[in-house]
Amino acid sequence: MKICIALTKGRLEEQFLQYLNSLCFDVEPLINKGRKLWVETGNLQFFFAKGVDVGTYVEHGIADLGIIGEDILLEYQPDVFDLFPLPFGKCRFALAEVANKKETMSKRKIATKYPNITNEYFRSTGESVDIVKLEGSVELAPVLGLSDAIVDIVETGTTLAENGLIIKEEFHPLSARCIANRSSLKIKKASISPFLDALQGQGVLN
Numbered sequence: 058m059k060i061c062i063a064l065t066k067g068r069l070e071e072q073f074l075q076y077l078n079s080l081c082f083d084v085e086p087l088i089n090k091g092r093k094l095w096v097e098t099g100n101l102q103f104f105f106a107k108g109v110d111v112g113t114y115v116e117h118g119i120a121d122l123g124i125i126g127e128d129i130l131l132e133y134q135p136d137v138f139d140l141f142p143l144p145f146g147k148c149r150f151a152l153a154e155v156a157n158k159k160e161t162m163s164k165r166k167i168a169t170k171y172p173n174i175t176n177e178y179f180r181s182t183g184e185s186v187d188i189v190k191l192e193g194s195v196e197l198a199p200v201l202g203l204s205d206a207i208v209d210i211v212e213t214g215t216t217l218a219e220n221g222l223i224i225k226e227e228f229h230p231l232s233a234r235c236i237a238n239r240s241s242l243k244i245k246k247a248s249i250s251p252f253l254d255a256l257q258g259q260g261v262l263n
């Protein structure tokens with residue numbers, strides 16, 4: 058039986074292919090796909106989508122499995138099985154602001170791509186804030202005066218440092234995750250299990 062796997066395009070796609078390669082899986086057809094968004098190799102069908110859409114495709118059963126950032130899972134909470142972490146895409150959430158920022162008594166504005174996570178974080182601290190949703194380059198917001206601080210993912214800290222921002226708080230370590238459609242896991246168990254075992258380093262791919 059064929060297995061359909063949704064991959065997050067971009068950074069996670071590269072890291073996932075490196076990981077598959079390290080498991081001796083032939084990644085050539087995936088690397089040489091050109092602009093194609095869909096590749097079939099053996100009994101595996103892969104397609105490439107934005108992270109949030111990977112969750113949607115897996116939830117709706119179009120893909121049996123998905124490779125997705127934990128940040129996206131936490132923010133959008135698709136109705137899928139969250140199976141296990143993968144050893145890449147490692148980062149964490151951070152609250153950051155401009156270095157030497159003066160304390161203010163007024164309600165802070167926080168810019169982020171992750172309004173739900175930010176909301177939850179500030180609910181836990183008890184501080185009431187206004188959240189400004191951005192789609193990327195979030196580090197610009199406090200520098201340009203759109204917000205007082207940001208909540209974003211941080212890996213090396215280079216982007217923050219090079220834009221004059223400092224970390225005030227770090228929370229929730231993150232990595233890429235393997236997710237599955239709830240019914241695929243039951244109906245296609247025999248086909249899916251060897252692939253999942255291999256991804257966890259407990260078997261051989263192909």
Ligand SMILES: Nc1ncnc2c1ncn2[C@@H]1O[C@H](COP(=O)(O)OP(=O)(O)OP(=O)(O)O)[C@@H](O)[C@H]1O
Pocket residue numbers: 065066067068069107108125126127128129146147148193210211212213232233
């Ligand atoms: N600096 C980083 N270090 C580690 N993992 C990261 C980093 N940035 C992003 N990620 C992970 O990779 C996933 C995809 O990020 P990527 O930057 O490729 O796409 P994106 O943020 O959706 O941007 P785009 O709009 O360009 O597709 C994120 O959801 C996150 O899980």
Ligand SMILES: O=P(O)(O)OC[C@H]1O[C@H](OP(=O)(O)OP(=O)(O)O)[C@H](O)[C@@H]1O
Pocket residue numbers: 192193194195196209210211212213214215216217
């Ligand atoms: O700590 P670092 O190693 O510098 O990595 C963190 C940066 O990586 C991500 O950005 P991305 O490249 O995905 O661009 P984006 O801001 O458009 O999401 C994230 O949003 C940070 O900006």
